[in-house]
Amino acid sequence: MSATRDEASTQEGSTALGAAPALVSARGLVKAFGEGDKRRVAVDGIDVEVLEGEAFGFLGPNGAGKSSTMRMIGCTSPATGGTLRVLGLDPATDGPAIRAGLGVVPQEDSLDGELTVRDNLVIYGRYFGLPWKACRSRADELLEFVQLSDRSDSRVDTLSGGMKRRLTIARALVNNPRMVLLDEPTTGLDPQARHVVWERLFQLKRSGVTLILTTHYMDEAEQLCDRLVVMDAGRIAAGGSPRELIAAHCTREVVEARPADGETARPAEVLASLAERIEVLPDRILLYTDSGDDTAAAVTHHHELDLASVLVRRASLEDVFLRLTGRTLVD
Amino acid sequence: MRTALPAMEYWLLRNRRYWRTQLSAMTVGPVLYLAALGLGVGSLVDDNVGADGVQGVDYLAFIAPGLLAVTAMQQGFEESSWPVIGALRWWGSYPAQQVTSLRTRDVLTGHLLYVTVKLTAAVTVFTAIAALFGAFDSAWVLAAAPASVLCGVAHAAPIAAFSITRRVEMSIAAFYRFVILPTSLFSGAFFPISQLPAGLEQVAYVTPLWHGVDLCRDLALGEATFAASLGHVAYLALWAVGGYLLALRLYARRLAP
Known part of the structure; x- marks a missing residue:
């Protein structure tokens, strides 16, 4: 498999963080649609830097501005304001040159269902100006990589959702991209198919390809991302590695208590004194604490409460998101 | 033009499997008409x-x-028309092309190049069949x-412009019914437009x-004059380039909002 990038171009300026060049650098990036009263701001002045070789995530609920940001980075949607450099170039003037170095896995597969699996890859290679022969051998190589060689001559219409997603990932690698953009790469897939996709992406990352992905699944962000930003309503609420984010915005552990009668308001008053901080959700109460077991014991033995269940878990990005925005990621 | 070739190849690849159907459609229609x-x-x-x-010739020579x-x-x-909507919404064609090295211009040009190839095939088949019917006397055909x-291109280019803006595919059917069909019937193909009521002739x-x-007929009958032909070609080119x-x-507004 030759998804690896051997030659690392060094035209881009190094950043303060180290030797790796910034493949994406955005300052005050804005995307707005419409004019006047109908103006809607999708991305509201964000600063982002993605370094070569890392897996970078945009985490946020639907409508947070993740996809709009991805389209600006992918040079298919012009920025309304701010500055943006991708692969060291300006999307406003160097769109085709930038796209030549990118692989894009869109949310909607955009595969041609009537063409065969292989033809979808071959023609895509042609779009990058590769000769037919090179396209064909590259297609076979990539089908191997995403474990679809045996479906090479099938029409895309006959593939499962997971296979289509893998094919879309293979297609994004046709041009040996330096950076791959993945918009919600596992949304709509069953758990097994998700794991296959994650495994391929992980291998890709190990081979040195820079990944940028959007997701509203915190487990996906934790699995794949070295660094991520939490987006909400077009702005960046926080950024860092998953571990840093949890450390900065959360306690180490969380106790989840479910009242037997489903009524959370009154138990919440009682539980407030047992933890550093609590969050009240419609069906349960979250207690943030550095010692889950002790807090859980205190909750369980509290004589005023009638609880259906009490459990202890590690704090996750979901909790970070709840803390930052007051909302859950997946409603 | 060269950078648009891969987009044209896509359309050829996509239509490759239907070539028999398409050839029979190109053949049966002309034979019946x-x-x-x-x-x-x-x-x-x-x-x-x-x-x-009819203008000095028999009706077959006039109508062919x-x-x-x-x-x-x-x-x-x-x-x-439909293929533009399909490429944008159903088949993933344009969305796939726009994230590659292709520019919006290549996406459009490639599609229209394919239309030109298809048109060339269709008119070649038509001309051959009409010749077998004995419709032509002059090699000028x-x-x-x-x-x-x-x-064909003078129509395809503006129709592509219209189609890319449509959100409801029904409007393509309406466009056929209210523009293409009346134009087909009343633009001098089946009878001289001098037969049209006053006012409509000017519209034609x-x-x-x-x-x-008029251009095709003058050429096929070997009666074309340089000035008139040039005028027709210029007018058609204006529609093609303007479209x-x-x-x-x-396309830019729709593909890269």
Whole structure:
């Protein structure tokens, strides 16, 4: 498999963080649609830097501005304001040159269902100006990589959702991209198919390809991302590695208590004194604490409460998101 | 132009599996029209107005070049209306192309190049069939075929511009019913536009199809003059280029919002 990038171009300026060049650098990036009263701001002045070789995530609920940001980075949607450099170039003037170095896995597969699996890859290679022969051998190589060689001559219409997603990932690698953009790469897939996709992406990352992905699944962000930003309503609420984010915005552990009668308001008053901080959700109460077991014991033995269940878990990005925005990621 | 070739190749690849269906569609249509109108209606016309009664020729010779231009327009419509909506929304074609090295201009140009290839095939088949019907006397008909391709492109480019803006595919059916069909019938292909009521004749002059019909007919009958042909070609080119430039703007607005 030759998804690896051997030659690392060094035209881009190094950043303060180290030797790796910034493949994406955005300052005050804005995307707005419409004019006047109908103006809607999708991305509201964000600063982002993605370094070569890392897996970078945009985490946020639907409508947070993740996809709009991805389209600006992918040079298919012009920025309304701010500055943006991708692969060291300006999307406003160097769109085709930038796209030549990118692989894009869109949310909607955009595969041609009537063409065969292989033809979808071959023609895509042609779009990058590769000769037919090179396209064909590259297609076979990539089908191997995403474990679809045996479906090479099938029409895309006959593939499962997971296979289509893998094919879309293979297609994004046709041009040996330096950076791959993945918009919600596992949304709509069953758990097994998700794991296959994650495994391929992980291998890709190990081979040195820079990944940028959007997701509203915190487990996906934790699995794949070295660094991520939490987006909400077009702005960046926080950024860092998953571990840093949890450390900065959360306690180490969380106790989840479910009242037997489903009524959370009154138990919440009682539980407030047992933890550093609590969050009240419609069906349960979250207690943030550095010692889950002790807090859980205190909750369980509290004589005023009638609880259906009490459990202890590690704090996750979901909790970070709840803390930052007051909302859950997946409603 | 060269950078747009991969986008054209996509359309050829996509249509490769249907080539038999498409060839039979290109063949059956002309045979039926030429038989029913050229021979059937033609015998009635020739019996009543004489064998050289329609602009100095028999009805088959009159109608064949007109049908050639109409065929080109219809084929241009076929390939630049639904397929534009399909490429944008159903088949992933444009969304896939726009994230590659291709520019919006290449996406559009590649599609229209494919339309031109398809048009060339359709008018070649038509011309061959009409020749077998004995519709042509002059070798100048060989110039009518490329003229009809130009007529097809003059329609395909603005229709692509229209189609890329449509959100409801129903409007394509309405466009066919209220624009393409009346234009086909009343732009001089089936009868001279001098037969039209006053006022409508002037409308017919404005349609690119009339210019295509008149150009093809003059060439096929070997009666073309340089000045008139140049005028027709210029008018059709104006529609083709104007439509292309308009489509370019509208494609950019739709594909890269």
